Amino acid sequence: MAETANELQSAHAARNALDALNALAAALPDARVGHRPRRGWRAPRRLRGRSLGAAISTNMTPMIDVVFQLLVFFIATTRYASDERVIAMDLSRRVAVTAKDAAHSETVAPAPPSIPLDPFAMRDEALHLEVRVDGKIVAGAPLRRTFTPSELRTALANELRGSGHPNGMFEPAFPVVIAPADNAPWEIAVEVLDAAVAAGFRNVGFEQRTSGTEAGQ
Amino acid sequence: MTPLIDMAFLLIVFFVLVSQVTSAEMVDLSLPRPTSGTAKQPDGSERIVVNVIPATDGGAAGYRLGKRDFTADTAGLQQLVAAIAQAMKGRPSVEVNIRADRATAYSWVRPAMTAVADALTESGIDRTRARVRLVVLGGGGNG
Numbered sequence: 001m002a003e004t005a006n007e008l009q010s011a012h013a014a015r016n017a018l019d020a021l022n023a024l025a026a027a028l029p030d031a032r033v034g035h036r037p038r039r040g041w042r043a044p045r046r047l048r049g050r051s052l053g054a055a056i057s058t059n060m061t062p063m064i065d066v067v068f069q070l071l072v073f074f075i076a077t078t079r080y081a082s083d084e085r086v087i088a089m090d091l092s093r094r095v096a097v098t099a100k101d102a103a104h105s106e107t108v109a110p111a112p113p114s115i116p117l118d119p120f121a122m123r124d125e126a127l128h129l130e131v132r133v134d135g136k137i138v139a140g141a142p143l144r145r146t147f148t149p150s151e152l153r154t155a156l157a158n159e160l161r162g163s164g165h166p167n168g169m170f171e172p173a174f175p176v177v178i179a180p181a182d183n184a185p186w187e188i189a190v191e192v193l194d195a196a197v198a199a200g201f202r203n204v205g206f207e208q209r210t211s212g213t214e215a216g217q
Numbered sequence: 218m219t220p221l222i223d224m225a226f227l228l229i230v231f232f233v234l235v236s237q238v239t240s241a242e243m244v245d246l247s248l249p250r251p252t253s254g255t256a257k258q259p260d261g262s263e264r265i266v267v268n269v270i271p272a273t274d275g276g277a278a279g280y281r282l283g284k285r286d287f288t289a290d291t292a293g294l295q296q297l298v299a300a301i302a303q304a305m306k307g308r309p310s311v312e313v314n315i316r317a318d319r320a321t322a323y324s325w326v327r328p329a330m331t332a333v334a335d336a337l338t339e340s341g342i343d344r345t346r347a348r349v350r351l352v353v354l355g356g357g358g359n360g
Contacts, residue, residue, distance in 0.1 A: 060218055060222070063222075064221075064222065064225070067222065067225045067226065067229065068225065070229050071225055071228055071229050071232070074228075074229060074232030074233055074236060075228075075232055077236060078232050078235055078236045083354055083355055084248065084259065084352055084353070084354060084355070085256030085257060085258060085259070085352075085353050085354065085355040086256060086257065086258075086259050086312075086314060086350035086351065086352055086353070087251075087255060087256045087257075087350065087351045087353060088257075088348065088349070088350055089349050089350070089351060131323075150252075153253055180323035181323065182322060182323060182324035183275065183322045183323070183324065184322065184323045185275065185319060185320050185321065185322065185323070186249055186269075186317045186318065186319055186320070186321045186322070186323055186326050187249040187250075187319035187320065189323050189326070190249040190251050190319075190351060190353055191249065191251050191252065193251075193351070194251030194252070194253045194254075194255050194256070194353075195251075195253055197253070197255040198253035198254070198255045206327070206330060
């Protein structure tokens, strides 16, 4: 009898242990792999619709809003220099910088003094282009004419000795000195320089003054 | 989401740095726009920029080299010459760009060019080798 009582007692203990395990399993969320969820179990409301690994997350939307605001601001306020061009010049001596051979301007040596084909050609003089305040350009000694900026380029090109104008007055290496008036806007001065270079002159520069309020040289 | 935010921050940093660099050497002015289009694209080589800071009525408020400002009088121009010569020391092939407003009177641009010429003389650079550029706007002609 004692044996049966013993068996009964151990069976009772085993059932008790099984019940406890079942209760524990029922209390745990069904997260274990391969464990089939208990029928009727539902995740807590805050976790519903998500997997357990991504339960913690922050709301990114305001930060992204601000980031894009900053991005747009800096893109809009950055000024680009991409529209800027440069006209090369060597101050008093501007050598061989036409649009065509501008790439070689740094390596081309100053042109040797050309032998004038015309015995009356000027050698040491330079063509003075005086730029007045009203935008008119007064050409000096050999030309003695007044131009408007728009007609300057073709007028100079017509005077240039070249393939189209064998009897032109000037050779491309003939120095052109631009002397803008003090009050002449920089725009017109640059326009005249540009026109002379475009006409084909290779030796165009601004007048150098040695007196005045500037630092001098 | 994370790569997107990474890219956005990278772009922000880029534009912040770029705007700082460009504003340091570029005064806000309207450059002349010659019509013939002989101007060419800058070749991207090393350069120093001399700005003529425009004032009202065609005048100039001073000159700017890098982040330093110089007054438009004799003392300021002497400092400008020294600063340009300092900047060109040891690198004679550096480009010198001159930027001036289209409405600035020539009498205010001339000192800048004279200062560059003086700086060349001072630092012993051959004038025919010096690379001086006038900065203009493109798009007038075919350029």
